[in-house]
Amino acid sequence: MTVSRSLRDAARPFSPSAVTDLLPPRTRVLALGEPTHGVEAFLDLRNELFRHLVAEHGYRSVAVESDCLAALAVDAYVGGATDGELDDVVREGFGHGFGEFAGNRELVRWMREFNNGLGEGEERLRFYGADGPLEMAGAAAPGPALIRLRDFLGDHLPVELLPSEGELLRLCGPEDRWTEPAAAFDPGRSVGRSADAVQLRLIADELVVLLAAHEPQFAAEADPEAYWRAHLDARTATGLLRYHAAMAGIGPDRFNSLMRHRGLMMADNLEAITRREARRGPTLVHAHNRHLQREAGRLPLGTHQLRWWTTGSLLATRLGESYAFVATTFGHRAPDDHPDPETFEGRLAALPEACTVLDPRVLAQTPAGRAKPRVPADHTYFGIDPGALGLMDGVVFVREIPRQAGAFGGG
Known part of the structure; x- marks a missing residue:
């Protein structure tokens, strides 16, 4: 031609x-x-x-279509905060099975090498995951992110403002109730609209309000990395709770809703x-x-x-x-x-x-x-x-x- x-x-x-x-x-x-x-x-x-x-x-940063929480381990590795086998870091730090690809391994290897060669005061490269902790077969449990957010707030705010850890653990229950693979196509297998899930969404909303309302305090006294992680946990917990609620939906818009929630999380x-x-x-x-x-x-x-x-x-x-x-x-x-x-x-x-x-x-x-x-x-x-x-x-x-x-x- x-x-x-x-x-x-x-x-x-x-x-x-x-x-x-x-x-x-x-x-x-x-x-x-x-x-x-x-x-x-x-x-x-x-x-x-x-x-x-x-x-x-x-x-100075790259974000890939991968689990935002798992990516924290990759960023720690490329920043020199942790050691370990490169293959293990990539395999565990990428969602969707993307850690198996040589190109992703090479990206992480090069970023760590680049950061190791920096002089004092030079900005290091950061690695991010853009996606929520979601897979084709379902979504992660919101409990771990929600409890970490509660713990961060508890380090800075009066305890009476917060739900107890025991209450959160009781409402979350075992993780496998959230990660049931059959729920991806059978809304009846999803826990996303149960009474516990509804209560967790209310608690998550209250915790997010506390995080936002005390921004001047946290910006002044919290460790910047911990403060960033708290915001990430807030986005992840609320996003997962919304996603699980959509998985439990039974209307004709169910799959559209799942796509909307994933796109919004990203x-x-x-x-x-x-x-x-x-x-x-x-x-x-x-x-x-x-x-x-x-x-x-x-x-x-x-x-x-x-x-x-x-x-x-x-x-x-x-x-x-x-x-x-x-x-x-x-x-x-x-x-x-x-x-x-x-x-x-x-x-x-x-x-x-x-x-x-x-x-x-x-x-x-x-x-x-x-x-x-x-x-x-x-x-x-x-x-x-x-x-x-x-x-x-x-x-x-x-x-x-x-x-x-x-x-x-x-x-």
């Missing part, structure tokens, strides 16, 4: 600077999306971009990270395109057609021009998975480079910008909607990726 002049005008061979040249000047959050998980090429691309952002643009975490990092530099975020896109999310699920406001749409509304989104897509990954030549990815497949950066503003004016969306060959990835190019700041096209076995590879 011949490459048109208009398509050549939109394209540059991949380099980190080709990506950053497309970004708005006041970018505080660079959201790099991927079309599927578990592809090392996308993780390698992220790692190369992050190293460039650190060296040339003052970035957006709240990323907004908090942005505020924390404001003095130190911008943040790179890496997650699925569907989470980070500015437009509403749409997803077929059995007989349901899900639609929700994504994490990216929420952040773009809150942060304005400080939020930038670069989507990644690919051409083919197996002999039986080449894109239709009339689709967006099919048009880009004419590009000769293995990896290309494209300006979406120019791309929208080309035949590729008017092409039809790709219909995925299986459930493990989503193509780019060319009608949404105006909501992107950049597109990265990887010509070929290997097919991988497992949940994310379609094999």
Whole structure:
């Protein structure tokens, strides 16, 4: 297929600077999306971009689509506060099984090496998880985060303002009542709307009010890391209680509600990270395109057609021009998975480079910008909607990726 002049005008061979040249000047959050998980090429691309952002643009943090609580152990490791085997840190510190990927291991290894080489007074790199402690099979119990929040408040406030630890433990009960895998698809197996759960939501709300109402006191006397952790526990506990309540819902909006709550938890975490990092530099975020896109999310699920406001749409509304989104897509990954030549990815497949950066503003004016969306060959990835190019700041096209076995590879 011949490459048109208009398509050549939109394209540059991949380099980190080709990506950053497309970004708005006041970018505080660079959201790099991927079309599927578990592809090392996308993780390698992220790692190369992050190293460039650190060296040339003052970035000092990265947030990935992973459990926000588990990620604390990774951050402690890259900051030198803890030691241990790298493989163990990555395996236990990434949610969704993402710790098995070599690219995530390399990111953590490099961040620790970079921090070890810093001089006195230089800002270290921080690692964050953007996601809640959620998996496809369900959600974590809210009790541990709620009890840690109560303990933090108890270190600074009169005990009579707080529920007793015994009361919280009684209401939470054993963790396995919250983590029942069958509750993901059977609301009758969820504890999320039980009398205990309703009472816990009221208590959580009261604790969050105390955390906010005493902000001047905590800012003056609390350890900054402990104060940050208290806010993280507050967001996590309240988010999990809402998510479990949605799991117990029986209406037709149940799955939409779960997507909304997950997207909101990610957006709240990323907004908090942005505020924390404001003095130190911008943040790179890496997650699925569907989470980070500015437009509403749409997803077929059995007989349901899900639609929700994504994490990216929420952040773009809150942060304005400080939020930038670069989507990644690919051409083919197996002999039986080449894109239709009339689709967006099919048009880009004419590009000769293995990896290309494209300006979406120019791309929208080309035949590729008017092409039809790709219909995925299986459930493990989503193509780019060319009608949404105006909501992107950049597109990265990887010509070929290997097919991988497992949940994310379609094999």
